[in-house]
Amino acid sequence: MSALLDIEDLEVMFGGRSAAVRGASLQVEKGETHCLVGESGCGKSVTALSIMNLLARGGRRSAKRMSFAGTDLLSLSDREMARLRGNRISMIFQEPMTSLNPAFTIGSQMAEVLTRHKGGSRTAALERAVELMGRVGITAPEMRLGQFPHQLSGGLRQRVMIAMALMCDPELLVADEPTTALDVTVQAQILRLLATLKRELGLAILLITHDLGIVARVADRVSVMYAGEVVERAPTAELFRSPQHPYTRGLLSCVPVPGRVQRDRPLGSIPGVVPAIGPGFAGCAFRSRCSHADASCEREIPRRQAGSAHDYLCRLAPQFSEPQPA
Amino acid sequence: MLLLIARRLGLGLLVALTVMTLAFMLTRLSGDLAISIAGPSATQADVEIIRKAYGLDRPLYVQFFSWVGRAMVGDFGQSYFFKDSVSNLIAKRLPITLTLGLVGLSLALIISIPLGILAAVRENTWLDRGVTMFTMVGQAIPSFWLALILMIVLGLNLGILPISGTGTWQHFVMPGIVLAFTAIPALTRLTRSGMIEAMASDYIRTARAKGLSRARIIFKHALRNAAIPVVSIAAVQLGFMLGGSIVIETVFALHGVGYLGWESIAKNDFPVVQAVVLVLAAIYIGLTLLSDILNALLDPRLRTG
Numbered sequence: 001m002s003a004l005l006d007i008e009d010l011e012v013m014f015g016g017r018s019a020a021v022r023g024a025s026l027q028v029e030k031g032e033t034h035c036l037v038g039e040s041g042c043g044k045s046v047t048a049l050s051i052m053n054l055l056a057r058g059g060r061r062s063a064k065r066m067s068f069a070g071t072d073l074l075s076l077s078d079r080e081m082a083r084l085r086g087n088r089i090s091m092i093f094q095e096p097m098t099s100l101n102p103a104f105t106i107g108s109q110m111a112e113v114l115t116r117h118k119g120g121s122r123t124a125a126l127e128r129a130v131e132l133m134g135r136v137g138i139t140a141p142e143m144r145l146g147q148f149p150h151q152l153s154g155g156l157r158q159r160v161m162i163a164m165a166l167m168c169d170p171e172l173l174v175a176d177e178p179t180t181a182l183d184v185t186v187q188a189q190i191l192r193l194l195a196t197l198k199r200e201l202g203l204a205i206l207l208i209t210h211d212l213g214i215v216a217r218v219a220d221r222v223s224v225m226y227a228g229e230v231v232e233r234a235p236t237a238e239l240f241r242s243p244q245h246p247y248t249r250g251l252l253s254c255v256p257v258p259g260r261v262q263r264d265r266p267l268g269s270i271p272g273v274v275p276a277i278g279p280g281f282a283g284c285a286f287r288s289r290c291s292h293a294d295a296s297c298e299r300e301i302p303r304r305q306a307g308s309a310h311d312y313l314c315r316l317a318p319q320f321s322e323p324q325p326a
Numbered sequence: 327m328l329l330l331i332a333r334r335l336g337l338g339l340l341v342a343l344t345v346m347t348l349a350f351m352l353t354r355l356s357g358d359l360a361i362s363i364a365g366p367s368a369t370q371a372d373v374e375i376i377r378k379a380y381g382l383d384r385p386l387y388v389q390f391f392s393w394v395g396r397a398m399v400g401d402f403g404q405s406y407f408f409k410d411s412v413s414n415l416i417a418k419r420l421p422i423t424l425t426l427g428l429v430g431l432s433l434a435l436i437i438s439i440p441l442g443i444l445a446a447v448r449e450n451t452w453l454d455r456g457v458t459m460f461t462m463v464g465q466a467i468p469s470f471w472l473a474l475i476l477m478i479v480l481g482l483n484l485g486i487l488p489i490s491g492t493g494t495w496q497h498f499v500m501p502g503i504v505l506a507f508t509a510i511p512a513l514t515r516l517t518r519s520g521m522i523e524a525m526a527s528d529y530i531r532t533a534r535a536k537g538l539s540r541a542r543i544i545f546k547h548a549l550r551n552a553a554i555p556v557v558s559i560a561a562v563q564l565g566f567m568l569g570g571s572i573v574i575e576t577v578f579a580l581h582g583v584g585y586l587g588w589e590s591i592a593k594n595d596f597p598v599v600q601a602v603v604l605v606l607a608a609i610y611i612g613l614t615l616l617s618d619i620l621n622a623l624l625d626p627r628l629r630t631g
Contacts, residue, residue: 052534052535054531054534054535078540082534082537082538082539082540083537084537085534085535085536085537086535086536086537086538087537090535091535093528093531093532093535095528098527098528098529099528099529099531099532100529100532101529101532101533101547101550101551102529102551102625102626102627103547103550103551103624103625103626104547104550105626112536112538112542113536113537116536116537116538116539116542117537148626148627150626150627161532164536
């Protein structure tokens with residue numbers, strides 16, 4: 001089984017000093033919604049950007065393997081990568097308000113994706129834009145073609161971004177916190193939309209989020225990221241049922257789950273903050289915040305299996321303590 | 327859009343009126359005009375005759391309104407010195423100044439915009455630093471000095487360009503270069519900073535995520551946004567160039583409006599001075615209006631204003 005997107009041991013460095021991503025591994029299968037979760041600063045967005053080769057100046061990526069549908073992304077030239085972006089891999093961002101160019105109409109910004117990658121006339125591209133805007137639930141799509149971004153609300157702009165990302169029928173959509181900047185009702189609409197698109201178009205989605213509620217709603221599989229590493233990977237239901245890594249457990253104990261949280265008992269929290277990881281760091285990055293940590297956590301940590309599609313990065317054996325209170 | 331233009335036009339008219347008032351007041355404040363016209367050897371009686379003849383004995387406000395009234399229909403009176411109507415004088419001199427200004431601005435834009443873009447996309451390289459250095463030196467060089475150096479090198483030593491006069495198009499090359507140099511540093515730096523800001527923006531990240539070519543990202547998506555402040559400043563710079571071309575017109579003996587203004591100030595030919603100030607102000611107002619319209623075309627957010 002070869003995944004659509006297969007990343008192994010991704011490392012991203014900024015300016016040669018700090019490592020934002022330290023050996024992250026991630027597989028996204030065809031047609032699945034894969035969530036990458038973790039708190040702020042753990043390297044989720046950097047991982048997404050490095051897939052697209054869109055890292056800010058000074059960012060350098062390297063990996064043991066980084067392939068998309070059998071193509072080695074690391075060996076592609078800038079020009080070849082540009083041919084892939086917006087075409088077979090699309091990306092949407094956290095900031096719908098500023099992600100569209102204020103100086104051009106929606107129609108022109110959408111049409112240029114199709115004409116760039118698939119050729120054809122502008123008229124045909126505009127027709128496609130109208131069709132997709134209708135599909136993502138934008139009312140009066142013909143009217144939007146001539147409108148400018150500042151005339152649209154945040155939710156509409158994010159829908160435009162999504163429609164624009166779909167122009168060339170991509171196989172993978174990388175969505176970097178697409179709903180964080182939107183209010184809750186719009187957030188729910190966008191998530192439903194992404195789920196529908198995935199089902200109807202067979203689109204694989206790599207959804208980056210810090211919101212476990214979103215994960216529970218839309219994800220097929222989850223990768224949990226901490227301090228630049230993927231510390232646990234599992235199918236969604238399994239991850240919520242039997243989380244293995246202490247960090248994942250901590251995360252889950254912070255969210256109220258109906259039927260699981262008891263009245264009058266405080267929600268959990270993880271003490272401390274994500275540590276700064278310098279070069280030459282070894283062992284488990286979570287050990288300074290982990291109640292199970294001992295001296296052996298400073299050594300190389302094995303990746304343990306907790307099921308056929310479930311693994312985690314911790315020296316502790318599966319089910320090392322009482323399961324979460326049910 | 328029409329509302330915007332109408333509003334800016336109204337504003338322009340008010341500015342023109344203010345300039346008229348100021349030009350009038352300042353020429354009156356510079357001393358008794360009758361005495362200076364009559365000259366140092368005139369008797370008191372001569373001065374009185376001149377005062378009467380030029381209508382300077384009337385109350386100030388009468389003089390002002392009669393001047394404004396006639397200026398509205400394009401009659402700026404007679405020059406005291408040139409024995410010609412002021413309107414004729416300006417009509418003859420204006421094309422020279424406008425040619426010079428346009429040559430200067432075109433040169434400035436042709437040089438500074440590519441230079442600014444280049445510096446921005448190669449930010450923090452030796453090329454970028456070189457451009458920044460060039461703009462700093464350019465800003466520090468006085469235009470009369472550059473004019474003299476060019477005259478010596480291109481005119482006298484190499485003999486490839488004429489050093490003064492307005493006979494052929496070659497006469498406009500050197501003044502044009504000098505004039506362009508007054509605007510190049512500011513325009514280059516503005517283009518550079520605008521492009522750097524645009525290239526770091528979210529919509530450029532989107533453009534890259536869409537897989538657009540580098541040329542399209544730079545010249546379509548980034549430049550369109552970086553151009554907005556450049557257009558505003560370029561219009562103001564052209565105004566400066568036309569007004570500030572006094573120095574250059576003098577050095578190169580180009581008989582344009584600037585030179586006319588300089589001559590008439592020296593000779594106390596105040597109808598001409600007032601008219602020159604007014605014409606330059608009108609050009610300024612026109613340019614500002616033009617830049618507002620261009621900006622509204624470039625930036626849709628301004629169109630509703």
